[in-house]
Amino acid sequence: MITHEQAAKMFEEPTIEAVPTDMKRIVIPAYGFAGAKDAKRQEWGNDGPFMEDVKGLVFENPKDKAEQVLKQNDGVLLCYDAPGRKEKIETYLKENPKTFMTANTLQKFIDYLKNEVVNEGGKADLWDSDVNFAASLKDAPAKEDIKPGMVFSAVKKKEALLAVFVKEGIEFEGAEGKTQTAGKGGAYLIKDGAGMRMIQKAEFNKAYSITKIPNQNIKDNSKEM
Secondary structure, three states, X not given: OEOHHHHHHHOOOOOEEEEEOOOOEEEEEOOOOEOOEEEEEEEEEOOEEEEEEEEEEEEEEOOOOEEEEEEOOOEEEEXXXXXXXXXXXXXXXXXOOOOOOEHHHHHHHHHHHHHHHOOOOOOOOOEEEEHXXXXXXXXXXXXXXXXXXXXXXXXXXXXXXEEEEEXXXXXXXOHHHOOEEOOOOOEEEEEEOOEEEEEEHHHHXXXXXXXXXXOOOOOOOOOOO
16 A cells, blocks of 8 residues: 555655646536535645545545545536537437436436446546536636536646555555546556546546656556555
8 A cells, every 4th residue: 555655755866757638528517406415535735645625425436446436516527528528428418408407317317328428438437526627628618617517528737746666556545535446457647736636547537648757767566655
């Protein structure tokens, strides 16, 4: 298990530098639903990660077994774009106009997304975020215009980040035991303005472009710590 303290020390050494690619993210605003339950969602503060008490809908991203919480007050669902994905989502919402009304109808939508839209080899890639993140994307609508059901796609702004590769099976500590696990082929720990987190290798390669690799050999960060 790599703790946040150990990860922070890794980033004190020469690390990979990268910037977001033009890989689009599909944003699905999905807040305001009834039936939300008390939950804890990881946030990032000046002293590291902490668990924030929220009302929401809990689901799992099978890619890294990380728990996600769709917040009731400003939550959005995110997935990477690919041919036909946005069209499938829009068709589902047109045929199911009550999708955003309750936690139950949203859970059915999430199951549909996992099974029919973003399922690649049985490992769906779907996660939670919020309106503030959605509004920060390049060419995103104004924050006040991001309403439930308004599906759009956009790319991240070119903020530089640092990355460290870890091997398959390595776990990264989250707040209050919300761990992330490196899947097949390994993963990257990344550090940017939002804090530190793990991204699976395949997703990292799609979403980020490496701009610098240290000239000196990087020590193996994949050993159990």
